[in-house]
Amino acid sequence: MFRSLKRYVALAIAVAxxxxxxxxxxxxxxxxxxxxxxxxxxxxxxxxxxxKDLTDSxxxxxxxxxxxxxxxxxxxxxxxxxxxxxxxxxxxxxRLALLQSGRYRFISREQRANLxxxxxxxxxxxxxxxxxxxxxxxxxxxxxxxxxxKKQPRQWRLNRKKLVxxxxxxxxxxxxxxxxxxxxxxxxxxxxxQPIIGW
Amino acid sequence: MQAGFSATRxxxxxxxxxxxxxxxxxxxxxxxxxARALHHGxxxxxxxxxxxxxxxxxxxxxxxxxxxxxxxxxxxxGDPDAAAQHFVAASDYIEEHDRISLRDETRALLTxxxxxxxxxEANEKLLAHTYAMLGFLLAGKPESAAVEARRANKRLxxxxxxxxxxxxxxxxxxxxxxMAGQFNDAYVAARALPAATLPATTKRLAARLGSTDPRPAxxxxxxxxxxxxxxxxxxxxxxxxxxxxxxxxxxxGIDWQIAFPAYRSxxxxxxxxxxxxxxxxxxxxxxxxxxxTTDLDSLARRALEKRAGTLLLRQGxxxxxxxxxxxxxxxxxxxxxxxxxxxxxxxxxADTRGWYTLPSRLELRRVPVPPGATTLTAxxxxxxQTIDLTQMPFDRGPALTLLRF
Numbered sequence: 001m002f003r004s005l006k007r008y009v010a011l012a013i014a015v016a017x018x019x020x021x022x023x024x025x026x027x028x029x030x031x032x033x034x035x036x037x038x039x040x041x042x043x044x045x046x047x048x049x050x051x052k053d054l055t056d057s058x059x060x061x062x063x064x065x066x067x068x069x070x071x072x073x074x075x076x077x078x079x080x081x082x083x084x085x086x087x088x089x090x091x092x093x094x095r096l097a098l099l100q101s102g103r104y105r106f107i108s109r110e111q112r113a114n115l116x117x118x119x120x121x122x123x124x125x126x127x128x129x130x131x132x133x134x135x136x137x138x139x140x141x142x143x144x145x146x147x148x149x150k151k152q153p154r155q156w157r158l159n160r161k162k163l164v165x166x167x168x169x170x171x172x173x174x175x176x177x178x179x180x181x182x183x184x185x186x187x188x189x190x191x192x193x194q195p196i197i198g199w
Numbered sequence: 200m201q202a203g204f205s206a207t208r209x210x211x212x213x214x215x216x217x218x219x220x221x222x223x224x225x226x227x228x229x230x231x232x233x234a235r236a237l238h239h240g241x242x243x244x245x246x247x248x249x250x251x252x253x254x255x256x257x258x259x260x261x262x263x264x265x266x267x268x269x270x271x272x273x274x275x276x277g278d279p280d281a282a283a284q285h286f287v288a289a290s291d292y293i294e295e296h297d298r299i300s301l302r303d304e305t306r307a308l309l310t311x312x313x314x315x316x317x318x319x320e321a322n323e324k325l326l327a328h329t330y331a332m333l334g335f336l337l338a339g340k341p342e343s344a345a346v347e348a349r350r351a352n353k354r355l356x357x358x359x360x361x362x363x364x365x366x367x368x369x370x371x372x373x374x375x376x377x378m379a380g381q382f383n384d385a386y387v388a389a390r391a392l393p394a395a396t397l398p399a400t401t402k403r404l405a406a407r408l409g410s411t412d413p414r415p416a417x418x419x420x421x422x423x424x425x426x427x428x429x430x431x432x433x434x435x436x437x438x439x440x441x442x443x444x445x446x447x448x449x450x451x452g453i454d455w456q457i458a459f460p461a462y463r464s465x466x467x468x469x470x471x472x473x474x475x476x477x478x479x480x481x482x483x484x485x486x487x488x489x490x491x492t493t494d495l496d497s498l499a500r501r502a503l504e505k506r507a508g509t510l511l512l513r514q515g516x517x518x519x520x521x522x523x524x525x526x527x528x529x530x531x532x533x534x535x536x537x538x539x540x541x542x543x544x545x546x547x548x549a550d551t552r553g554w555y556t557l558p559s560r561l562e563l564r565r566v567p568v569p570p571g572a573t574t575l576t577a578x579x580x581x582x583x584q585t586i587d588l589t590q591m592p593f594d595r596g597p598a599l600t601l602l603r604f
Contacts, residue, residue, distance in 0.1 A: 079342055082349040084287060149353070162296075188557065197299045 021062055040164040040192035041087055042147070050168045050186035051180040055097040057095055058141075062172055064103075070138040073131075074102040077168065081147035090168065094141070107135050143170035160196055165189040206522075214571070230257065231555070234268060238556050239440060246556075260316040263292050263341035264552060267319075267327060271556040274334055275603060283334030283343070289327045290350065293319055302423035306514070308520050309543070311458070312550035321358040322495070322502040323554045328354060329368045329561075332375050333435060336599050341378035348372035348388065361505040364498055366392055367561040370491030373400065374433060374563070378596060382407050389439050390414075393452075396491050399425045400565055421567075424487040428567030430593020432527030432586070438469035438579050438604040455522060457514050458549040459507075462500050469560050469604065470580040476572040486575060488566040496559045521547070568593060579604040 030036060035045045064070060073181050074095045077087035098104045150163040165187070172182040221567035231251040237246035250269050257265050270285035296318050301313040319327070328351035351372055355362055369392050376385035377400075386404040389397055390412075399415040403425075405412035417425070442462040450456030467495050474486035521543050528540035566575065568588060576585045591598040 069460055078380075079346060082346060082353065084343060195298065197301060199301050 010067055022138055027107040037190065039194075040162050040190045042081070042083055042164075042166060044089075046166065046188055047089055047093065049188065050166075051093040051097065053186040054168065054170050055094055055101075058098070058170070058172065058182055059101050059103060061184075069103060071136055072098065072139045072141055072172075073135060073137040074098075074104060074106070075140060075142040075143075077170075078144040080144050081166070082149060083147065085145065087145055090145070094170075104139075107137065118127060138175055139181065140173045141170060142173070143168060159193045161191060161193045163189065163191050164166050219492070231261075231264060234272065235555050238272055239277065243272045244277075247272035247276050252486055261552065263289055263317050263319055264554065266292060267323065267554040268556050270327075270330055270334070271554075274330065274337075274601070279334040279337035281332045283338060283340070283347075286327050286331035286338060287347070289319075290324070290331065293324055293327065294406060299338075309524075310546045311517075311548050312460075312510075312513070313548060313552065314464055315550070317552050318551075320499065320553070321361040321505065322498045322500045325351060325354045325358070325362055325365060325368060326495075326554070326557065329365075329371060332371050333601070336371075336375060336378060337601060341375060341380075344375035345379035345381055345384070347382070348375040352388075358502075358505075361502045362498065363501070365493055366396055366491040367493035367563055370397055370563040371435075373397065373404070373458060374597065374599075377404065392491060397489050397565060399489055399567075407465070420487050421489060424567040424569065427569060429570045430568045430591065431597045432566045432568050432575065432588070432591065432593075432597045433597045434474070434562075434564040434566060434575075434577065434586075435599065435601045436472055436562040436564065436577060436579070436604065437558035437560070437602070438472070438562070439496075441553070441555050441557035441559055442499055444549070444551040444553055446551055455518060455525075456544060456547050457518055458547050459510060459514070460549040460551055462496075462503065462505065468494070468496065469558075472562055472564070473578045474564065474566060475576045475578070476569060477574045477576065478569075478571040479573050481571075483576065486566050488564045490562055490564045492560065492562045492571075494555055494560055501552075517547075565597070577602055 032044065033048060035049075037043060037045065074091050077090050079085050079087050095106060099106055117169045145166065145168045147167075148165045152161040166189070167185055169185045170183065171180055173179070174181050230249060234246035234249040247269065250265060251271065254265065266285050266289035270289060272283045273279075273285060274282035275312070296316055298434070300316060306314045331347040332344045332351065335341070335347060343570045348371070351368055355365060355368070369388055373385045373388035373392075376382070376388055382404055386401070386408055389401040389404055392401075394414045394444065399421050401414065402412045402417055416422075433511045444460040444462055447459045447461040448456055449458075472490075473484040474488060476486050477483045525543055528536040528543070529581065531537075568575075568591075573589055574585050574587055576583050577585075582604055584604075586600055586602075
């Protein structure tokens with residue numbers, strides 16, 4: 001009888017230990033270039049992928065005269081999705097990749113901010129071309145990030161599926177002529193499934 | 200003798216009910232009530248401080264209420280950005296817990312709905328996005344407001360039946376898109392409103408997209424006022440107090456009872472909003488404007504009505520489970536079993552939790568500001584508030600102001 005009780009206690013301790021081990025907080029480093037997704041929402045892996053696609057496209061297709069390194073102003077990508085995404089992370093990465101290519105020159109963020117404030121006071125906040133020209137830039141890079149979300153219709157089921165499509169469109173415009181020198185888009189679509197019943 | 204015994208059982212049951220109700224509330228209700236009372240008394244900042252200081256003692260199941268109440272109080276304390284963050288967190292929380300929790304269901308089956316995680320009524324889910332939009336617009340972040348407008352649109356299509364009459368939200372969506380420079384979406388949002396709601400705005404947005412709005416013409420007075428205006432003032436006016444739920448009981452006196460949440464009868468709704476310009480010297484004159492109004496009282500009642508079927512089903516299941524358990528306990532002679540049986544019956548109280556810092560009416564007025572006007576006075580139920588127009592930056596687009604009565 002006593003031996004049986006001891007066995008139960010040992011079993012209870014083993015189960016408790018396993019449970020607690022499962023609940024223990026853990027931290028690990030991961031490779032920032034790896035593709036990690038927990039759900040269908042936009043993530044840093046997506047940002048890395050779409051920035052790489054678009055900068056590769058821009059560097060390989062937009063052509064200038066030999067030895068020419070035009071000054072480029074990169075404007076914030078307009079977030080037209082249903083998520084609060086900081087698109088400045090996208091523009092910062094694009095700017096860095098283009099700067100490192102040596103094919104473009106850039107104007108500092110502070111100088112752009114000063115000019116933007118100055119123009120806003122004059123009631124011309126929407127005139128990007130005017131501000132870029134004033135900075136001595138020849139090209140503007142601007143675009144938007146869009147998403148389309150589709151949920152499964154209401155019906156009896158155990159999982160709720162969601163489809164999300166993202167598209168980042170960018171355009172490179174010549175300020176003098178208004179000519180679009182380059183345009184491209186990067187897309188990704190993802191499906192996620194969440195259980196309807198949980199603990 | 201039998202009547203006396205029954206009366207004693209009734210008294211005992213009331214005592215157990217009161218104790219259980221207090222335990223079920225986790226003592227969070229007095230904190231919320233204290234904060235709400237301070238807000239309704241005009242001191243939202245003090246109400247916010249109460250919630251902030253008691254944040255850790257509020258049970259996890261009431262976390263949504265905490266976020267919603269913190270958001271409203273931050274908004275009226277002059278911190279729209281913090282308010283918007285609270286509302287975004289509230290919406291994320293709703294999304295995250297949009298599933299059936301076995302733990303909650305089990306607990307609710309043996310006690311009541313108030314012991315479950317609060318995930319909001321349909322109207323509250325929509326208004327979390329509405330208030331986030333408002334916070335972002337007041338904080339000068341129209342792009343973030345546009346994100347919330349898209350999320351609100353999804354919510355409107357999910358609960359289209361319960362959210363009929365959410366004109367204020369749609370008008371704010373149109374404003375958010377417009378201020379973010381997303382004119383196509385702004386026009387779509389404005390077109391979803393009844394034809395007479397924002398006719399001048401809809402017409403202007405259509406013209407901006409190079410088309411003509413096919414709906415009825417803009418009234419002449421509004422057309423003239425818009426044509427000669429030096430700018431546009433957008434007033435968001437919140438008046439009155441949201442309705443409160445109470446626990447409505449049905450019982451046979453001794454063996455069983457069921458409880459439903461219900462709203463108390465409506466007291467008088469807030470009076471009509473009156474707007475008057477003053478140009479200094481020429482005297483006051485009525486402002487011409489276009490308005491989108493939502494009666495939050497009706498919206499809340501409709502959302503609860505739409506959930507009545509689900510509530511009834513859950514009540515039925517709980518009644519069956521409790522009845523079986525109580526029968527077994529009452530067949531035993533010991534006092535412990537009898538008390539437990541009383542406790543199970545008496546624990547039947549309705550879930551009366553809700554976002555109670557909401558007003559009973561939200562109104563969005565788009566007001567063309569005539570040249571020379573220096574102040575605008577808004578009056579509701581004899582209480583007036585005056586806005587100084589001389590420092591408003593009308594050249595940067597619509598100027599937004601929040602008023603509360």
